[in-house]
Amino acid sequence: MTLWRTAYASVIGTSHVQTGAPCQDAGACRVIRANDGREVMLAVVSDGAGSAARSAESSMLAVQYFLDTFTPHVAADPTLQFFDRTLFESWLHDLRYKITGLADQHSMDVREFACTFLAATLGPESTVCVQVGDGAIIGSGDEVGDYAWLTWPQHGEFANTTNFITDDDAFDAMEFEFIDRPINEVAVFSDGIERLVLDMGNRSVHSPALRPIFQWLATTEPSLEKTCPDPALEAFLGSARINERTDDDKTLVMGTRVVPQTEERA
Amino acid sequence: MVSDQVPFDFPDLVSNPEPRCPCLLLLDTSMSMNGAPLEQLNDGVRTFKEQLAADSMATQRVEVATVTFGPVRTISEFQTADHFQPTTLTATGDTPIGGAVLHGLDMLDARKRDYRNAGISYYRPWVFLITDGGPTDAWQAAAERIHAGDNPEFKAFSFFGVGVEGANMEVLAKICSPSRPPLKLAGLNFRELFVWLSASLKGVSRSQVGTSVPLPPPGWASV
Numbered sequence A: 001m002t003l004w005r006t007a008y009a010s011v012i013g014t015s016h017v018q019t020g021a022p023c024q025d026a027g028a029c030r031v032i033r034a035n036d037g038r039e040v041m042l043a044v045v046s047d048g049a050g051s052a053a054r055s056a057e058s059s060m061l062a063v064q065y066f067l068d069t070f071t072p073h074v075a076a077d078p079t080l081q082f083f084d085r086t087l088f089e090s091w092l093h094d095l096r097y098k099i100t101g102l103a104d105q106h107s108m109d110v111r112e113f114a115c116t117f118l119a120a121t122l123g124p125e126s127t128v129c130v131q132v133g134d135g136a137i138i139g140s141g142d143e144v145g146d147y148a149w150l151t152w153p154q155h156g157e158f159a160n161t162t163n164f165i166t167d168d169d170a171f172d173a174m175e176f177e178f179i180d181r182p183i184n185e186v187a188v189f190s191d192g193i194e195r196l197v198l199d200m201g202n203r204s205v206h207s208p209a210l211r212p213i214f215q216w217l218a219t220t221e222p223s224l225e226k227t228c229p230d231p232a233l234e235a236f237l238g239s240a241r242i243n244e245r246t247d248d249d250k251t252l253v254m255g256t257r258v259v260p261q262t263e264e265r266a
Numbered sequence B: 001m002v003s004d005q006v007p008f009d010f011p012d013l014v015s016n017p018e019p020r021c022p023c024l025l026l027l028d029t030s031m032s033m034n035g036a037p038l039e040q041l042n043d044g045v046r047t048f049k050e051q052l053a054a055d056s057m058a059t060q061r062v063e064v065a066t067v068t069f070g071p072v073r074t075i076s077e078f079q080t081a082d083h084f085q086p087t088t089l090t091a092t093g094d095t096p097i098g099g100a101v102l103h104g105l106d107m108l109d110a111r112k113r114d115y116r117n118a119g120i121s122y123y124r125p126w127v128f129l130i131t132d133g134g135p136t137d138a139w140q141a142a143a144e145r146i147h148a149g150d151n152p153e154f155k156a157f158s159f160f161g162v163g164v165e166g167a168n169m170e171v172l173a174k175i176c177s178p179s180r181p182p183l184k185l186a187g188l189n190f191r192e193l194f195v196w197l198s199a200s201l202k203g204v205s206r207s208q209v210g211t212s213v214p215l216p217p218p219g220w221a222s223v
Helices: A014-019 A055-076 A085-105 A191-197 A211-217 A231-237 A261-265 B036-053 B056-061 B097-118 B140-149 B169-175 B190-205
Strands: A005-011 A025-033 A039-047 A117-122 A127-132 A136-140 A147-151 A175-179 A185-189 A250-256 B021-028 B062-069 B073-080 B126-131 B158-163 B183-185
Touching (some): A025 A250, A127 A147, A147 A185, A185 A191, A185 A211, A211 A231, B021 B036, B021 B073, B021 B097, B056 B190, B097 B126, B140 B169
Parallel strands (some): B021 B126
Antiparallel strands (some): A005 A250, A025 A039
């Protein structure tokens, strides 16, 4: 049985419901059993730009392409030593090539496919975080129930600006972090909930905003592949208390390999 | 309803300060504005406040500052729409547009520094200049600063110039950025102008990342 308990959900923003726009966020998670029997978890989020007509397609493509590309890599080498900046750059290059092809096919500007990208790869010894744009990746901190950010949202000078993988300078904006230790709890989310979870003034994670969700997640059934969104996370992200604070699409992908208290006792 | 399905205690979410959308009004109070124009302008600014205050998001996010000329005078510093109290403006002097622009843009730069120091995010500021004359001071430095701050490559702010009947539109066009030429107010349609401005700022103040904000057509401008 796997050690990982995972969940993801993408919920459309109330402003998009009003305008009839689709949910432009995409998110997914997958646990891969490596050749040596150890496990690696992938948590991926992409947020399509609001003004980009076809960004719902590019965000889904980005998430799926990351899973497809890196599943065999991590299966072969769960130490993640293979994963360096150059490899991610070449992956991003290929993804942009695919998106440009999609744009050409529809005779559209590639900006109509603008989206952000965030992915956390959690191995038994190490962790890799990559990001272009806003949203954030957070992981377990020094104390139980405390969380710290692994990547911070990228915003331009103005509140409604960020970087997209389709931008000319996407490679300059690209963040790549190889962390030489395992991380046992992770949350990857789009900008729709960043202002509810992150203390923007102090540049820190507001741990109580995630703690009860991680505690609950640790009590759910472990599984390798989640093929459908988690109803509990969907209910949370779609609740009135969230919608009164944000009208944007929001995606949350979470994983934990922390053993719950009850199992320890048993 | 849905909260019943959430199997965990509802998390304690963090409250960050609202992002701000600064709007600087540079208003002509020269003697030629005396009478009906200034009465209509005062009425327009009051309408502006009412419209913003009626919108729950704009009232917390839009910050208004007012500078009049001449002489160049700060009537109100940047404050959110719920705190902004329009004062009745009276006609006083000449038309130092150049000085007013430089003074106003300095206020704007200082306000941006305040935001950054407090970790408050902000939208692209709007500067709105309304005049019925032409500059009575040197305006070239002001024009340079506007062109440098509002062009397709560098967007520090959006600068809108509005000429009331009698305004020197030729010089106003030189002061405004070539990418955003001045508009002429139809009659004394200040009220409609400020309704448009508040509607536009409401749009900006709720805009999301990667969203371009379409402006409503300015029904107050003469063609």
